[in-house]
Amino acid sequence: MPVRASSGIGRRCPVHSSSQRSPGSPDYEFRPPDDWSDFAGVVGLAYGGYDHSPDHRAVVAELLEPKRSLLARTADGPCATLAGYSLEMTLPGAGPSPVFGLGYVAVSPAHRRRGLMRELVRRTLTDLHTARAEPVAVLNSTEPGIYGRLGFGTASQAVSLAVPVEARELAEIPADGGPPLTLDVTSPAEAEAAVAAVCRGCLGERPGMLRREGAWLRRSLADPPADRGGAGRLLCMLATDGTGPRGYALYRLTAGWTRSYPRYTVSVHDLGATDPAGYALLWRALLDIDLGGTVTANARPVDDPVLALLTDPRSAAPTVRDQLYARAVDVDRALAGRGYAVETELVLEVSDPLCPWNEGRWRLITGPAEADCVRTRAAADLALTARELGSLLLGGGSVTQLALAGRVTELRPGAVRAAAAAFRHDPAPFCPVVF
Ligand SMILES: CC(C)(COP(=O)(O)OP(=O)(O)OC[C@H]1O[C@@H](n2cnc3c(N)ncnc32)[C@H](O)[C@@H]1OP(=O)(O)O)[C@@H](O)C(=O)NCCC(=O)NCCS
Structure with missing residues (x-):
C-alpha cells in the first residue's frame, strides 16, 4: 500500500537530533515535493554542483514518486531531499516482494550536520510503520559510514x-x-x-x-x-x-x-x-x-x-x-516476510532507537516456506541492533562474522550457529540497479 510521506507535513520545526545545532538555526518545513524541479537544485548542489543533463533529468524525474518522497525547506526554498520508491525486490525464499527504496538523500551544504538527513529518514520510516506499508527499506549509499547509525546494515556486496x-x-x-x-x-x-x-x-x-x-x-x-x-x-x-x-x-x-x-x-x-x-x-x-x-x-x-x-x-x-543497505521498518513483518534455509526458533533482543516500536524481544520461528515473528517475554538468544538485523535481511550478512566482531551477542550457546544457518542465502544477494 503506498504511503504518503506525511508525518508533520507543513509544520515548521527545528531539527536538533545532532548536538551541533547552533543558535539561530532556521526552522524547517517538511512536505512532499511537487515534482523533480523541487529536488533538482538541492541534488545538484549536494553532489558537487554537477547539474543533470536534460536527458538524465528526464529519466530521474520519471522515476520520482512525489507522494512517497519528502523535502525539507526554509523560507528560502528546498534544502534537503529524500526520494521514496515503490520497489519490488526478491527476498530470500519469498520471491519478488514490495520494499521501499530511498534515493537522492541530499542536504544542501549550508544545512548539513543539523540532523536533516536523520529527520527525513525518521519521518519516512515512521510513515511506513504507521501505514503498515513495505516492511523493509533499502538504499545505496555514497559512503559506507553514513547509514549504520540509522539502522541500515550492509545487505549485499x-x-x-x-x-x-x-x-x-x-x-x-x-x-x-x-x-x-x-x-x-x-x-x-x-x-x-x-x-x-x-x-x-x-x-x-x-x-x-x-x-x-x-x-x-x-x-x-x-x-x-x-x-x-x-x-x-x-x-x-x-x-x-x-x-x-x-x-x-x-x-x-x-x-x-x-x-x-x-x-x-x-x-x-x-x-x-x-x-x-x-x-x-x-x-x-x-x-x-x-x-x-x-x-x-x-x-x-x-x-x-x-x-x-x-x-x-x-x-x-x-x-x-x-552494495545495498537494508533495514527493517517493522521487525516482525520484515522477518516473517522472508524464507530461511532451516527450521529453527530464536529469540532476538533488538535495539532500535530510531524506530522505537522495534525495540525489545522477538520470537522468530523459521522454515524454508514460511516464518513467524511475534513479541515475547522469553529470554533472548541473541542481542543485536537494527543495523546488524538489516544486514541479515537479504541473506547476505553472516551472523557468525558479526558475532566474532562483537556486533551480535550470543546469549544462549548454539544460537549463533542456528541463526547463521537460518539467515544465510545461496545465491548471495545482489542488486543490479543503483537508485
Ligand atoms: C550525507 C548527507 C545526506 C548527510 O546529511 P546531514 O543532514 O548533514 O546529516 P545529519 O545531520 O542528519 O547527520 C546524522 C548523523 O550522521 C552523521 N553523518 C552525516 N554525514 C555523514 C557522512 N558522510 N559520513 C559519516 N557520517 C555522517 C552525522 O555526523 C550525524 O552523526 P551523529 O548521529 O553522531 O550526530 C549530506 O552530507 C549530503 O547531502 N552529502 C552529499 C550527498 C550524499 O552523499 N548523500 C547520501 C546519499 S546515499
Whole structure:
C-alpha cells in the first residue's frame, strides 16, 4: 500500500537530533515535493554542483514518486531531499516482494550536520510503520559510514573485475542440448523488450534482484550522451535461441592504444542470462571483442558465475565492496516476510532507537516456506541492533562474522550457529540497479 510521506507535513520545526545545532538555526518545513524541479537544485548542489543533463533529468524525474518522497525547506526554498520508491525486490525464499527504496538523500551544504538527513529518514520510516506499508527499506549509499547509525546494515556486496586480455580464457562447459544460440548487437532502445524478458526470468531466485519494467527498465537502458565521459555509446548484446532471448549484456567501449596496438576497455554495465549457456556465450563474446583489451565490470554478484568460468580468476583482481543497505521498518513483518534455509526458533533482543516500536524481544520461528515473528517475554538468544538485523535481511550478512566482531551477542550457546544457518542465502544477494 503506498504511503504518503506525511508525518508533520507543513509544520515548521527545528531539527536538533545532532548536538551541533547552533543558535539561530532556521526552522524547517517538511512536505512532499511537487515534482523533480523541487529536488533538482538541492541534488545538484549536494553532489558537487554537477547539474543533470536534460536527458538524465528526464529519466530521474520519471522515476520520482512525489507522494512517497519528502523535502525539507526554509523560507528560502528546498534544502534537503529524500526520494521514496515503490520497489519490488526478491527476498530470500519469498520471491519478488514490495520494499521501499530511498534515493537522492541530499542536504544542501549550508544545512548539513543539523540532523536533516536523520529527520527525513525518521519521518519516512515512521510513515511506513504507521501505514503498515513495505516492511523493509533499502538504499545505496555514497559512503559506507553514513547509514549504520540509522539502522541500515550492509545487505549485499558487489565485486568489481578487470579481466586483462591475456587472462580471458573461459572453461569449456558441456552443451545443454537446447537450441543453438545466436548473438546480436543492437541499441538498448531496440533491445528493450528482450532485456525486459530476461530481467523477468532472472527475478526469482537471487535476493536483491529488482523488478525492472517501464521507467526502471528505461533507467537501466538510458544513455545520455552528456554522461558518457568520453566512452562510446551503450551497446546491447543479445543471446537468442529460436524461442526468444536468453541473455543480454549492456556494455560500452573506451578507445585506448598501447604501442600501436588497440587495447580498448570493454565496460560491462549489466549482464543477465536465464541459463548457463547464454551466460557463458555472452562473457565469451565480451572477452573476444575486436580491439578489446581489459574487460571491466564494476558491480557483479560476489558469487558471479564468471568467477567460476575464468580459468585464471586471480588475474581479474576481484574486489569486494558494500552494495545495498537494508533495514527493517517493522521487525516482525520484515522477518516473517522472508524464507530461511532451516527450521529453527530464536529469540532476538533488538535495539532500535530510531524506530522505537522495534525495540525489545522477538520470537522468530523459521522454515524454508514460511516464518513467524511475534513479541515475547522469553529470554533472548541473541542481542543485536537494527543495523546488524538489516544486514541479515537479504541473506547476505553472516551472523557468525558479526558475532566474532562483537556486533551480535550470543546469549544462549548454539544460537549463533542456528541463526547463521537460518539467515544465510545461496545465491548471495545482489542488486543490479543503483537508485
Ligand atoms: C550525507 C548527507 C545526506 C548527510 O546529511 P546531514 O543532514 O548533514 O546529516 P545529519 O545531520 O542528519 O547527520 C546524522 C548523523 O550522521 C552523521 N553523518 C552525516 N554525514 C555523514 C557522512 N558522510 N559520513 C559519516 N557520517 C555522517 C552525522 O555526523 C550525524 O552523526 P551523529 O548521529 O553522531 O550526530 C549530506 O552530507 C549530503 O547531502 N552529502 C552529499 C550527498 C550524499 O552523499 N548523500 C547520501 C546519499 S546515499
